[in-house]
Amino acid sequence: MACANEIAVKNAKKIRAAVVGLGYWGPNLARNLHANQEYELVALCDQSEDRLKKLGALYPWAKTYTSADAMFKETPPELLVVATPVGSHKALTMAGLEASAHVLCEKPLAGSVAEVSEMLELAAKRDRRIFVDHTFIYTGAVRAIKKEIDAGRLGDLFYIDSVRINLGLFQPDVDVIWDLAPHDLSTLEYVLKSRVSSVQAIAQCNNPRGFSDVAYLHLEFETGLQAHLHLSWLSPVKVRRTIFSGTKSSLIFDDLEASEKVKIYDHGVSFDVTDLEQRKQVLVNYRRGDMHAPAINATEGLATELREIAAAIRGERADVATGEDGLAVVRTLEACKQSLAAGGTKVKISS
Ligand SMILES: NC(=O)c1ccc[n+]([C@@H]2O[C@H](COP(=O)([O-])OP(=O)(O)OC[C@H]3O[C@@H](n4cnc5c(N)ncnc54)[C@H](O)[C@@H]3O)[C@@H](O)[C@H]2O)c1
The missing domain is CATH 3.40.50.720 (NAD(P)-binding Rossmann-like Domain)
Known part of the structure; x- marks a missing residue:
């Protein structure tokens, strides 16, 4: 019924x-x-x-x-x-x-x-x-990551490291940064609820089209958190992995895993400082606990996205990527372009 x-x-x-x-x-x-x-x-x-x-x-x-x-x-x-x-x-x-x-x-x-x-x-x-x-923000995996961060289960984040590499489809009109970074930028801004505030970009071009095909981006968010993105169309193997390293636990998002895409490790370090004057007196405590993988909603991201968009069009509350979110990503991509032109210097982004 x-x-x-x-x-x-x-x-x-x-x-x-x-x-x-x-x-x-x-x-x-x-x-x-x-x-x-x-x-x-x-x-x-x-x-x-x-x-x-x-x-x-x-x-x-x-x-x-x-x-x-x-x-x-x-x-x-x-x-x-x-x-x-x-x-x-x-x-x-x-x-x-x-x-x-x-x-x-x-x-x-x-x-x-x-x-x-x-x-x-x-x-x-x-x-x-x-x-x-911004397809990724509608996936069960990214929504699960957001839930973990919002609930404070990772503690304060130390840093984020993302690798998105494979033998990629060379795009006709954009470089590897404009093609692949929107996935990471939109995902990170969504789960962190913070915009990118500065970027440093380094890239290589190994093809006659003249577009970068390998890139390394260093991002800083408004909160001060730093993230590093490695993007490539030239890797012989496909990797789609992001590490969120936190004070309480660390999370690894591996999008190529069939079911356990998100794993949370109760592993980490804490520091005991017995003599601040002499920094040698810092004891590093290593913690190796359990790993657990939260259940992930397997609904296709695009299906959730279209459902949310229909709700937004009807004027209902919906969790959607708006034009403003698209603008924020393009602002960062443009800042990457400026950074590349200036030999990898830090470019601040103001909204
Ligand atoms: N969200 C995601 O996960 C995701 C994945 C892949 C691609 N994309 C995006 O989708 C877009 C398309 O990428 P693609 O890989 O499908 O490209 P594609 O080259 O495979 O397909 C583009 C199609 O658009 C048609 N086209 C181009 N200009 C047109 C026009 N003015 N009027 C009518 N048809 C036109 C072409 O004939 C072609 O069939 C890009 O912006 C890309 O970044 C998003």
Whole structure:
């Protein structure tokens, strides 16, 4: 028997949604929109006839377009999902807002702070929402990490260290920092409830396209906490691991683990200072306790994300990544660019 909530969802007017960009990531968004009863997938758009034909066959009721302008004229959606390369995010988002749609745009929200600011201004003027696809913040693993930190179970954090490397897909219009760092930046700002306040970036370019393919970012948050990110498209093995080192316990997030993605170690050090004058008199106590892995909600991040976005569109309270969150990430990416140009110097970020 259907519960009251399911009946309410069935009876509510569906949100008419369209996806533009049906390459690698767009089909995942289309699949999740279709699976969610709160949406009706009304249109699909891609410049490539081949991709349009392939996806159109899966959702034959959705109208297909090779031009977003034609789609806005004939089948205007209430939610436009933009899953094209970053160079077209601003133009498509602005066109969607002009056509009175709310917009869920891929990360990074645009190619510069100035572009994102224009997008946010137009959204405010048109009374529409911009959401950014910071997919990780909707996953069970990241929500579990936030719960542990919020509950104080890690104590005060010493530092964070993240490795996101593999033989990556070389992107046509962005470097490894703009491609991969948004995942770490959005995750860390979400779980720490703090923005990045400065960055130092070092990178290498080993390809003829001229984009960095290996990078090391050193971040400082408003709280003073420091984090280090290692990003690479050139690693022969795939690693997706973040260490949160704390005074009470430490947490390791390994996104490649099938089920135990988050492990909390009751391991650590404490210091007994017997003579402050002579720092040699510091005793280091090592603690090696148990490890436990909290149960993780296995719901696909995109499914949770679309559910939350539907609630936000209906004006209900929702835990979503907003345009402002997208702007914060682009601010840090832009600061990385400045740091790289200045040989890795520290660049402060002011909001
Ligand atoms: N959230 C995530 O976890 C995640 C994962 C992968 C990619 N992404 C993001 O998704 C976006 C797309 O990445 P991708 O790897 O799918 O790229 P892709 O190159 O595989 O696909 C992009 C598609 O957009 C189409 N396109 C480009 N400009 C268009 C336009 N103006 N109108 C209509 N169609 C257009 C192309 O024909 C192509 O089919 C990027 O911003 C990327 O950062 C996010």
